Amino acid sequence: MVLFTLLQATMAAALPKAAGAIGAAAVAFAAAFGIGKLARYVMEASARQPEIAGGLRTTAIIVGALIEGVCLFAVIVCLLTLFR
Amino acid sequence: MKKLRLIFAALLALLPLSLRAEEEFDMQSFIFGHIGDAYEWHITEIKGRPVSIPLPVIVHSKTRGWQCFLSSKLEEGEYRGFHIAPAGSKYEGKVVETGADGSEIRPFDLSITKNVLGLMVGSLLVVVLILSTARWYRKHDALEEAPTGVPGLVEMLVASITDDVIKDAVGKDYEKYAPYLLTVFFFILINNLLGIVPFFPGGANVTGNIAVTLVLALFTFLMVNLFGNKHYYKDIFWPDVPVFLKAPLPIMPLIEILGMFTKPFSLMVRLFANMLAGHIMILCAVAIIFLTAELGPLLNGSLGLVAVLFGIFLDCLEFLVAFIQAYVFTMLSSVFIGLAHQEPEAE
Numbered sequence: 001m002v003l004f005t006l007l008q009a010t011m012a013a014a015l016p017k018a019a020g021a022i023g024a025a026a027v028a029f030a031a032a033f034g035i036g037k038l039a040r041y042v043m044e045a046s047a048r049q050p051e052i053a054g055g056l057r058t059t060a061i062i063v064g065a066l067i068e069g070v071c072l073f074a075v076i077v078c079l080l081t082l083f084r
Numbered sequence: 085m086k087k088l089r090l091i092f093a094a095l096l097a098l099l100p101l102s103l104r105a106e107e108e109f110d111m112q113s114f115i116f117g118h119i120g121d122a123y124e125w126h127i128t129e130i131k132g133r134p135v136s137i138p139l140p141v142i143v144h145s146k147t148r149g150w151q152c153f154l155s156s157k158l159e160e161g162e163y164r165g166f167h168i169a170p171a172g173s174k175y176e177g178k179v180v181e182t183g184a185d186g187s188e189i190r191p192f193d194l195s196i197t198k199n200v201l202g203l204m205v206g207s208l209l210v211v212v213l214i215l216s217t218a219r220w221y222r223k224h225d226a227l228e229e230a231p232t233g234v235p236g237l238v239e240m241l242v243a244s245i246t247d248d249v250i251k252d253a254v255g256k257d258y259e260k261y262a263p264y265l266l267t268v269f270f271f272i273l274i275n276n277l278l279g280i281v282p283f284f285p286g287g288a289n290v291t292g293n294i295a296v297t298l299v300l301a302l303f304t305f306l307m308v309n310l311f312g313n314k315h316y317y318k319d320i321f322w323p324d325v326p327v328f329l330k331a332p333l334p335i336m337p338l339i340e341i342l343g344m345f346t347k348p349f350s351l352m353v354r355l356f357a358n359m360l361a362g363h364i365m366i367l368c369a370v371a372i373i374f375l376t377a378e379l380g381p382l383l384n385g386s387l388g389l390v391a392v393l394f395g396i397f398l399d400c401l402e403f404l405v406a407f408i409q410a411y412v413f414t415m416l417s418s419v420f421i422g423l424a425h426q427e428p429e430a431e
Contacts, residue, residue, distance in 0.1 A: 058248075065358075065412040069350065072357030 020081035023074065031071035035064050096382055109374045115367050119289045119360060121199045123155035123168070123179065127284055137284070139201060141166070145181050145191035155195070166191070202288025203296065206275040213238055214270065245269055245414060253418035254425070261421050264307055268300060269414040276359060276406030280366075280399060291409075292359035294352065301352035304417045309344065312424035320344065347420055351413055358409050362402045369395040 011018075042060040046053040117126070126136040138156035145151070148165060157163040158179070169175040169188055179195065180188040196204075213234065220235035231239050250258050250265050275296075278286040290296055320340040322330060329336045372391040376384045 061408060062412060062415065065354075065408050068358065069354030069412075072361055073350075073353050075361060076353065076357050 016081045020078040023078040023081070027071050027074040027078065030074075031068060034067045034071075038063055038067070109371070109377070111371055111375070114371055114374075115364060118287075118367055119292055119363050120177070121197050121293065122177075123158070123195060123197055125198050125201065125284065125288075139196045139198065141179055141193075141195045143179055143181075143191040143193050143195065145189070147184075148181070198288050199290055199293050199296070202278065202285070202290040203275070205285045205288070206271070206278050206290055209278070210267075210270050210274050213274070217242075241270075241273075242266055245411075249411070249415045250418050253415065254422040257425065258418075261307065261418070264303070265414050265418050265421075268303070268417060269410050272300070272355065272413055273407060273410035276410060277403070279359060279363060280402050280406065289359070289363055291355055292363050294356045297352045297356040300355070300413070301348040304351060304420065305345075305348040307417070308348075308420045308424050311421075313426075315426060315428045316424040347416075351416055355409050355413055358405055362398070362405055366395060366398045366402065369398055 038060060042056050046056055123141055124136040124138045126134060128135050138154040140152060141155045141158065142150070142152045143166065145165075151164055151166065153163065158166065158168055161167055162182075166179050166181045169178055169180045171177075173180075173188060175188060175190050178190060179193060180190050183189045217231070217235040217238040220231050224231070230236065245266060246258075246262055250262050254261050254265075272291060275290040279289050279291060281287055321337050323336050323340060325336050369391050372394075373384070373388045376387045379387075
């Protein structure tokens with residue numbers, strides 16, 4: 001019973017920061033997952049057809065930047081929870 | 085290898101000693117002091133006294149009219165009725181004046197702050213680069229000889245962006261929009277690169293300020309929507325979808341109008357977040373040295389070495405990200421402009 005009230009008190013004080021940190025970790029996981037998949041297919045395609053590797057590299061960089069953009073939206077939201 | 089062992093042994097011998105800092109290292113003010121805006125450009129601290137360049141504070145208040153003075157005058161506290169709002173106030177860190185009833189009023193503020201001066205330095209650099217290239221092209225015949233040096237570098241960038249990005253994305257009247265898109269590319273690139281340079285006149289975190297990226301996205305919004313052709317607006321207000329999605333309740337038109345705003349919004353947040361995150365990461369890498377100062381010279385020394393190497397790696401990564409973000413902003417802007425100039429498909 002005492003432990004439950006203690007847990008409630010701690011959560012009330014630190015919940016925004018905990019939620020922000022967990023959110024940022026989830027975003028990092030999502031970004032790494034998405035860009036990792038992209039990297040896998042780019043490398044596979046470059047291995048199959050090395051002459052188009054340059055074009056694939058450009059597309060990969062652009063798509064990587066777009067995926068990172070979405071993940072950084074979420075990072076900004078998490079930073080806002082930590083500092084307000 | 086033997087010298088490394090000697091150094092390590094010497095550090096080990098100093099293990100019992102520890103550095104005690106005079107005050108605790110305030111991580112939050114360290115980071116926000118470097119990435120935030122300020123009324124003076126803080127350069128360094130010599131023997132405990134801060135060395136900074138004071139910048140003009142230009143404000144207009146309803147009671148006192150236009151006032152212009154150097155921000156160093158605000159150091160003592162109050163000057164001509166204006167002071168910097170203390171921590172905890174709504175206008176923390178900004179110039180406020182005390183109203184008749186003692187409340188804080190924020191005057192109309194046009195001060196040359198650190199970000200404004202950084203913008204000016206970046207813009208001057210872009211202008212100098214481009215105009216010197218243009219001068220080379222006026223003096224030499226481009227078909228006879230190739231440019232070298234700065235005009236060569238600028239020509240390489242302009243040619244690659246125009247041929248690979250703008251021509252394909254915008255379509256047949258790309259020459260009308262190429263000046264805007266190339267200006268945006270060079271502006272973002274130069275300001276991103278200046279943000280990585282750690283000493284004056286670089287390091288002002290211009291593109292990591294959401295106001296600056298808001299204006300850039302606003303310009304793209306205006307370029308797309310002011311010059312869109314009729315087919316573009318027809319696709320927004322009466323798209324080619326089943327009637328129940330647009331007639332009694334204009335669901336699809338509302339979604340299309342929302343799309344008109346979300347595309348530049350994503351441009352703004354992408355550039356802002358990438359630059360801000362990069363700067364914060366570099367600052368955290370440097371802050372490791374200060375955070376571990378109390379742990380003794382061995383840990384501080386080795387973690388300091390790790391921090392330096394990590395910081396160099398992050399700087400190189402930021403160099404790449406600076407170019408990629410400028411490229412992606414320009415590419416997406418040109419794609420949006422191209423989408424606003426499409427001919428209707430033949431039935």
